[in-house]
Amino acid sequence: MASPISFQGLSTGLQTDQLVNAILQQEAQPLQRLQNKQTRNNQRVAAFQALKSNMTALSTSLASLGGTSFNARTVSSTDSNNTYVSASASGSSTGSYDLKVSQIATKGRISPTLVGGVPSNLAVADPLATPVFSGGSASFAIQGTDGVIKTLTLDGTNNTLYGLRDAINALGAADPNVPGSKGLGVVATVVNTGTGANPYQLVLTAKDTGTGTTGGVVTIADVTGGGAVNTLGIGAGTVDSMAAPTTLTGGLTSGATDVAKDALFSVNGIELTRKSNTVTDAVDGVTFTLKQGGQTTATTLTVALDKSGITSAMQDTISKFNTLVKTYKDASAFNGALSNDSSARSLIAQVRAALSGVPEGMPASSPFSSAADLGIKTNRDGSLSLDVTVFQAALDKDSAAARRVFAFTGDTTNGAVTVYGGGAKTTTGAVGFNITSFASGGAVSGTFTVDGTDYLLSGTNGTLSGAAGTPLEGLILSVTGTGTGTLNLTRGIGQAAQDLISELTASTTGNLSVLLSGINEQNAALSKQISLGEQRLDRRREVLQAQFSKLEATIGQLQAAGQSLGSIR
Secondary structure, eight states, X not given: OXXXXXXXXXXXXXOHHHHHHHHHHHHTHHHHHHXXXXXXXXXXXXXXXXXXXXXXXXXXXXXXXXXXXXXXXEEEESOTTOSSEEEEEBSOOOEEEEXXXXXXXXXXXXXXXXXXXXXXXXXXXXXXTOOSOOSSOEEEEEXXXXXXXXXXXXXXXXXXXXXXXXXXXXXXXXXXXXXXXXXXXXXXXXXXXXXXXXOEEEEEEESSOSOTTTTTOOEEEESSXXXXXXXXXXXXXXXXXXXXXXXXXXXXXXXXXXXXXXEEEEETTEEEEESSSEEEEEETTEEEEEOOOOOOSOEEEEEEEOHHHHHHHHHHHHHHHHHHHHHHHHHHSTTOTTTTOHXXXXXXXXXXXXXXXXXXXXXXTOSOOSSGGGTEEEOTTSOEEEOHHHHHHHHHHHHHHHHHHHSEEEEESSTTEEEEEOOTTOOOEEEEEEEEEEOTTSEEEEEEEETTEEEEEEEETTEEEOOTTSTTTTOEEEEOSOEEEEEEEEEOHHHHHHHHHHHHHOTTTSHHHHHHHHHHHHHHHHHHHHHHHHHHHHHHHHHHHHHHHHHHHHHHHHHHHHHHHHHHO
């Protein structure tokens, strides 16, 4: 509203500004009620947004709990310095493993320094300006330990050490126009040795460790005539084609070339060979990192359930739920923003019911079937608490069964099929399957039977996903071979709560989102009404001020006339 103009009755002696304000204050009461309603709506929006934030935090904690937290493992080693090997584990079986490293995997490398006692052209004083090839143009081929061969043309655009480096590295990218193409498995670098007249040297290194398909050797050979490889000083003799490649081990001085090696090690006395020093497939769920060879005494690595970490994750989930409950209780108290709000009460009741329910599809043989079985209690004030002793005893008894209470899990009678996850619409219970075709890195397909109905799933790269609109929607499977079997799918209470929260908070269709949208729309309508009301009061003030001004003028005229009549006597 516009600022009032203050004036007093010069003729009447009336406090006219006070009269105008009093009249407007009385007439503004409906407007004040609208403003109060809008303020309360804003408080409701803030309270519901806080509940939404708390729900999201709870869902995130539940996802972590059912996903990585229950799979947490600790690894202890008899070698506290991890000199030869270190390990990490997730979701693996517990136990001890004796590991001895004989040899670590290395990369094939060429560092041309001298060829027959003559400085190589790939060792120069100025890597930006010094030419490395005296001919006009020539091509040669490079092959990494992965067996991929790429051809490089050396000409005036790249005839320096840096130019040659960049040209070789450009071959590292696969051709996007050629399906299945691969980049060169070699990386070129320029190293400043800091010694001699030609300190800058080109080093070619295989991208991957291990012998690959070439016996661990990086090779280079002429493609065109002119002996470019020999001229560069990185090969012995004249080589004209890849049919007779020059292997960069024979023409270089000792130490100039490293032939790649595979990792050699043993686990519990079984000798193993791998191309990489990061070994993920020797023991299921355990990753070994090989650091140094020549080990004579095995390192004992013990994998154990991380009960402390899992307990902390469970306590975090309970804390997130209790924060949600407290936020609701504070907002629903007397005169609170959500006092007597049935919608808010329903939201909390639904989440509580999900977490206190029974997992769908839980096998009858499971030792645990509810949160209470794991030591989770409901207190009088509606909050939750955890009996750590009961919970950790449950982990000791059957940690997989304890996880099944909270997560979406799937057991299988055929090891060729692994359940990675499921969605809100994925069925639970027994699902028969028959994987009819499988090609490593290629197509895979099979039929899955739910309640007597068969569903065909097809995929690639060993992955199958349930189709939308079917009982298998959201199901994700990893397949490594053909065969028949049965999946036993369980939706834990934690997963059920996550699905519920996702449904409630969905951006456009969720109950909570629709509720907030409705309040915001109501506030927008109120803002329009308030604006119109303020404009009406501004006009009313102008009318009242004009009326009182006219009254003052009339009284003044009458007073002047009276004085004139009085003077006649």
